[in-house]
Amino acid sequence: xxxxxxxxxxxxxATGQRVTLRCSPRSGDLSVYWYQQSxxxxxxxxxxxxxxxxxxxxxxLERFSAQQFPDLHSELNLSSLELGDSALYFCASSGTxxxxxxxxxxxxxxxxxx
Amino acid sequence: xxxxxxxxxxVTLSEEAFLTINCTYTATGYPSLFWYVQYPGEGLQLLLKAxxxxxxxxxxxxxxxxxxxxxxxxxxxxSVQVSDSAVYFCALSPYGGATNKLIFGTGxxxxxxx
Numbered sequence: 382x383x384x385x386x387x388x389x390x391x392x393x394x395a396t397g398q399r400v401t402l403r404c405s406p407r408s409g410d411l412s413v414y415w416y417q418q419s420x421x422x423x424x425x426x427x428x429x430x431x432x433x434x435x436x437x438x439x440x441x442l443e444r445f446s447a448q449q450f451p452d453l454h455s456e457l458n459l460s461s462l463e464l465g466d467s468a469l470y471f472c473a474s475s476g477t478x479x480x481x482x483x484x485x486x487x488x489x490x491x492x493x494x495x
Numbered sequence: 496x497x498x499x500x501x502x503x504x505x506v507t508l509s510e511e512a513f514l515t516i517n518c519t520y521t522a523t524g525y526p527s528l529f530w531y532v533q534y535p536g537e538g539l540q541l542l543l544k545a546x547x548x549x550x551x552x553x554x555x556x557x558x559x560x561x562x563x564x565x566x567x568x569x570x571x572x573x574s575v576q577v578s579d580s581a582v583y584f585c586a587l588s589p590y591g592g593a594t595n596k597l598i599f600g601t602g603x604x605x606x607x608x609x
Contacts, residue, residue: 383538414596424584424599437594471538475595482595483529486539 384408385487387472393493399460402490406453406474412436413455414475414484415447419468430455462494497522501585501600508607514572516583516603518559521566524590528552528561528568529597531584539584542570575607 384407394400406413415427417440426439430449441447444462449455459466469491473484502517520526527546531539543552548563557572568585585600 383540385538412595416597423601426596426598429594429596437596439596473539473597483541483544484595484597485541486531488538 383485385472385474385485387487387490389490391491393495394462395495396462396464398462402457402470404455404472404487407485410474410476412475413449414473415457416471417468418471464494467492467494497587497589497598499585499587499598499600501603504604506603506605508575510577510607510609511574514575516570518568518585518600519566520587522587522589526587526590529586530559530570531586533582577607577609580605580607
Protein backbone atom coordinates (compact mmCIF):
# COMPACT_ATOMS: atom_id res chain seq x y z
CA UNK A 382 0.00 0.00 0.00
CA UNK A 383 1.55 3.27 -1.20
CA UNK A 384 -0.55 5.48 1.06
CA UNK A 385 -2.05 7.29 -1.93
CA UNK A 386 -5.79 6.79 -2.31
CA UNK A 387 -7.91 7.35 -5.39
CA UNK A 388 -11.65 7.29 -5.82
CA UNK A 389 -13.58 5.95 -7.54
CA UNK A 390 -11.86 2.78 -8.64
CA UNK A 391 -14.01 2.43 -11.76
CA UNK A 392 -16.13 4.92 -13.63
CA UNK A 393 -18.35 4.27 -16.62
CA UNK A 394 -19.96 7.23 -18.30
CA ALA A 395 -21.24 8.42 -21.66
CA THR A 396 -19.69 10.71 -24.23
CA GLY A 397 -20.22 14.38 -23.52
CA GLN A 398 -20.42 13.91 -19.78
CA ARG A 399 -18.21 15.33 -17.04
CA VAL A 400 -16.51 13.39 -14.25
CA THR A 401 -14.33 14.17 -11.26
CA LEU A 402 -11.53 11.93 -10.05
CA ARG A 403 -10.24 12.35 -6.53
CA CYS A 404 -6.82 11.74 -5.02
CA SER A 405 -5.52 11.89 -1.47
CA PRO A 406 -1.73 12.01 -1.23
CA ARG A 407 0.44 10.26 1.34
CA SER A 408 0.42 11.99 4.67
CA GLY A 409 2.83 14.93 4.56
CA ASP A 410 3.39 14.90 0.80
CA LEU A 411 3.01 18.34 -0.76
CA SER A 412 3.23 17.44 -4.43
CA VAL A 413 0.51 15.69 -6.42
CA TYR A 414 0.80 14.46 -10.00
CA TRP A 415 -1.74 13.12 -12.46
CA TYR A 416 -0.88 10.62 -15.19
CA GLN A 417 -2.93 8.98 -17.90
CA GLN A 418 -2.25 5.42 -19.03
CA SER A 419 -3.77 4.31 -22.31
CA UNK A 420 -2.94 1.60 -24.81
CA UNK A 421 -2.04 4.00 -27.61
CA UNK A 422 -0.32 6.78 -25.63
CA UNK A 423 1.30 4.80 -22.83
CA UNK A 424 1.89 6.55 -19.52
CA UNK A 425 1.74 10.32 -19.90
CA UNK A 426 2.20 13.10 -17.39
CA UNK A 427 -0.80 15.43 -17.23
CA UNK A 428 -0.26 17.96 -14.47
CA UNK A 429 1.52 18.60 -11.17
CA UNK A 430 0.50 20.61 -8.14
CA UNK A 431 2.71 21.62 -5.28
CA UNK A 432 1.20 22.85 -2.04
CA UNK A 433 -1.93 24.09 -3.78
CA UNK A 434 -0.32 25.71 -6.79
CA UNK A 435 0.10 24.41 -10.30
CA UNK A 436 3.74 23.50 -10.84
CA UNK A 437 3.84 21.97 -14.31
CA UNK A 438 1.59 20.97 -17.18
CA UNK A 439 2.12 18.12 -19.56
CA UNK A 440 -0.09 16.72 -22.28
CA UNK A 441 -3.32 17.78 -20.64
CA LEU A 442 -6.28 18.61 -22.86
CA GLU A 443 -8.13 21.89 -22.44
CA ARG A 444 -11.25 19.87 -21.54
CA PHE A 445 -9.38 18.62 -18.47
CA SER A 446 -8.59 20.63 -15.37
CA ALA A 447 -7.30 19.94 -11.91
CA GLN A 448 -6.86 21.57 -8.55
CA GLN A 449 -5.25 20.91 -5.20
CA PHE A 450 -7.13 21.91 -2.09
CA PRO A 451 -5.81 23.30 1.22
CA ASP A 452 -5.92 19.82 2.76
CA LEU A 453 -3.66 18.76 -0.17
CA HIS A 454 -6.10 16.38 -1.81
CA SER A 455 -6.51 16.87 -5.53
CA GLU A 456 -9.27 16.49 -8.08
CA LEU A 457 -9.01 15.95 -11.82
CA ASN A 458 -12.03 17.13 -13.78
CA LEU A 459 -12.67 15.71 -17.22
CA SER A 460 -15.42 17.27 -19.30
CA SER A 461 -17.04 16.80 -22.71
CA LEU A 462 -15.78 13.26 -22.56
CA GLU A 463 -14.88 11.42 -25.73
CA LEU A 464 -14.34 7.72 -26.38
CA GLY A 465 -10.61 8.35 -26.56
CA ASP A 466 -10.54 9.55 -22.96
CA SER A 467 -11.07 5.99 -21.78
CA ALA A 468 -7.93 5.18 -19.81
CA LEU A 469 -6.46 4.48 -16.43
CA TYR A 470 -5.79 7.69 -14.52
CA PHE A 471 -3.12 7.58 -11.84
CA CYS A 472 -2.39 10.03 -9.10
CA ALA A 473 1.02 10.11 -7.45
CA SER A 474 2.49 12.11 -4.61
CA SER A 475 5.94 13.05 -3.38
CA GLY A 476 7.30 14.88 -0.40
CA THR A 477 8.91 17.66 -2.36
CA UNK A 478 8.96 18.76 -5.97
CA UNK A 479 12.62 18.03 -6.63
CA UNK A 480 13.99 15.59 -9.14
CA UNK A 481 15.43 13.24 -6.51
CA UNK A 482 12.10 12.85 -4.78
CA UNK A 483 10.43 9.58 -5.65
CA UNK A 484 6.76 9.45 -6.47
CA UNK A 485 4.27 7.06 -4.90
CA UNK A 486 1.36 5.99 -7.04
CA UNK A 487 -2.24 5.33 -6.17
CA UNK A 488 -4.15 2.30 -7.51
CA UNK A 489 -5.71 4.34 -10.31
CA UNK A 490 -9.20 5.12 -11.57
CA UNK A 491 -10.30 3.24 -14.65
CA UNK A 492 -12.50 5.47 -16.80
CA UNK A 493 -14.63 3.94 -19.52
CA UNK A 494 -16.46 6.29 -21.85
CA UNK A 495 -19.25 4.66 -23.87
CA UNK B 496 13.56 17.00 -25.39
CA UNK B 497 13.52 14.34 -22.70
CA UNK B 498 12.61 10.80 -23.64
CA UNK B 499 13.03 7.18 -22.58
CA UNK B 500 13.38 4.19 -24.86
CA UNK B 501 12.81 0.67 -23.60
CA UNK B 502 13.24 -2.66 -25.29
CA UNK B 503 10.08 -4.06 -26.81
CA UNK B 504 8.35 -6.88 -25.02
CA UNK B 505 7.10 -9.27 -24.15
CA VAL B 506 10.10 -10.92 -22.57
CA THR B 507 9.44 -14.56 -21.72
CA LEU B 508 11.85 -16.37 -19.43
CA SER B 509 12.00 -19.57 -17.46
CA GLU B 510 12.25 -19.42 -13.69
CA GLU B 511 15.83 -18.79 -12.46
CA ALA B 512 16.91 -17.29 -15.79
CA PHE B 513 18.92 -14.06 -15.98
CA LEU B 514 16.96 -10.93 -16.84
CA THR B 515 18.04 -7.80 -18.69
CA ILE B 516 15.62 -5.10 -19.79
CA ASN B 517 17.35 -2.36 -21.74
CA CYS B 518 16.60 1.31 -21.16
CA THR B 519 18.25 4.33 -22.72
CA TYR B 520 17.36 7.96 -22.28
CA THR B 521 17.72 11.38 -23.83
CA ALA B 522 17.94 14.32 -21.47
CA THR B 523 19.92 17.41 -20.67
CA GLY B 524 22.00 17.55 -17.56
CA TYR B 525 21.73 14.79 -15.00
CA PRO B 526 18.19 13.48 -14.69
CA SER B 527 17.15 11.07 -11.97
CA LEU B 528 16.37 7.60 -13.27
CA PHE B 529 13.80 5.13 -12.01
CA TRP B 530 12.40 1.68 -12.60
CA TYR B 531 8.75 1.16 -11.72
CA VAL B 532 6.87 -2.14 -11.77
CA GLN B 533 3.17 -2.66 -12.42
CA TYR B 534 1.65 -5.97 -11.38
CA PRO B 535 -1.59 -7.04 -13.07
CA GLY B 536 -4.51 -4.87 -12.00
CA GLU B 537 -2.39 -2.68 -9.74
CA GLY B 538 -0.77 0.74 -9.71
CA LEU B 539 2.91 1.45 -10.20
CA GLN B 540 5.43 0.67 -7.51
CA LEU B 541 8.89 2.13 -7.35
CA LEU B 542 11.41 -0.66 -7.81
CA LEU B 543 14.67 1.27 -7.66
CA LYS B 544 16.24 4.60 -8.49
CA ALA B 545 19.54 6.35 -9.14
CA UNK B 546 20.09 10.07 -8.99
CA UNK B 547 23.62 10.56 -10.32
CA UNK B 548 26.09 9.02 -12.72
CA UNK B 549 27.55 5.63 -11.68
CA UNK B 550 24.95 5.23 -8.92
CA UNK B 551 23.58 1.71 -8.65
CA UNK B 552 20.00 1.27 -7.57
CA UNK B 553 18.99 -2.09 -6.15
CA UNK B 554 15.95 -3.72 -4.59
CA UNK B 555 14.52 -7.24 -4.30
CA UNK B 556 17.42 -8.69 -6.32
CA UNK B 557 16.99 -6.19 -9.16
CA UNK B 558 19.79 -3.79 -10.04
CA UNK B 559 20.39 -0.94 -12.47
CA UNK B 560 23.41 1.32 -12.91
CA UNK B 561 23.20 4.92 -14.12
CA UNK B 562 25.60 5.10 -17.08
CA UNK B 563 26.04 8.67 -18.24
CA UNK B 564 28.48 7.77 -21.03
CA UNK B 565 25.97 5.43 -22.69
CA UNK B 566 22.84 7.23 -21.39
CA UNK B 567 21.54 3.90 -20.15
CA UNK B 568 19.87 2.42 -17.08
CA UNK B 569 19.42 -1.27 -17.85
CA UNK B 570 17.49 -3.42 -15.37
CA UNK B 571 19.01 -6.78 -14.36
CA UNK B 572 18.17 -9.66 -12.09
CA UNK B 573 20.25 -12.77 -11.67
CA SER B 574 17.44 -15.27 -11.15
CA VAL B 575 13.82 -14.41 -11.91
CA GLN B 576 10.80 -15.93 -10.23
CA VAL B 577 7.25 -16.44 -11.45
CA SER B 578 6.21 -13.68 -9.04
CA ASP B 579 8.35 -11.20 -11.02
CA SER B 580 5.89 -11.38 -13.92
CA ALA B 581 4.73 -7.80 -14.44
CA VAL B 582 5.21 -4.74 -16.64
CA TYR B 583 8.42 -2.81 -16.00
CA PHE B 584 8.70 0.90 -16.76
CA CYS B 585 11.88 2.89 -17.03
CA ALA B 586 11.42 6.59 -16.25
CA LEU B 587 13.37 9.79 -15.87
CA SER B 588 12.80 12.95 -13.91
CA PRO B 589 14.39 16.02 -15.54
CA TYR B 590 17.30 17.71 -13.84
CA GLY B 591 16.67 21.05 -12.18
CA GLY B 592 13.75 23.13 -13.34
CA ALA B 593 10.43 23.59 -11.63
CA THR B 594 9.08 20.08 -11.92
CA ASN B 595 10.07 16.51 -11.21
CA LYS B 596 7.45 15.02 -13.49
CA LEU B 597 8.19 11.50 -14.67
CA ILE B 598 8.73 10.69 -18.32
CA PHE B 599 8.11 7.01 -18.93
CA GLY B 600 9.20 4.49 -21.48
CA THR B 601 6.59 2.29 -23.14
CA GLY B 602 6.93 -0.49 -20.60
CA UNK B 603 8.20 -4.06 -21.02
CA UNK B 604 6.02 -7.02 -20.17
CA UNK B 605 7.94 -9.79 -18.42
CA UNK B 606 6.41 -13.26 -18.27
CA UNK B 607 8.24 -15.85 -16.17
CA UNK B 608 7.26 -19.47 -16.68
CA UNK B 609 7.73 -22.18 -14.04
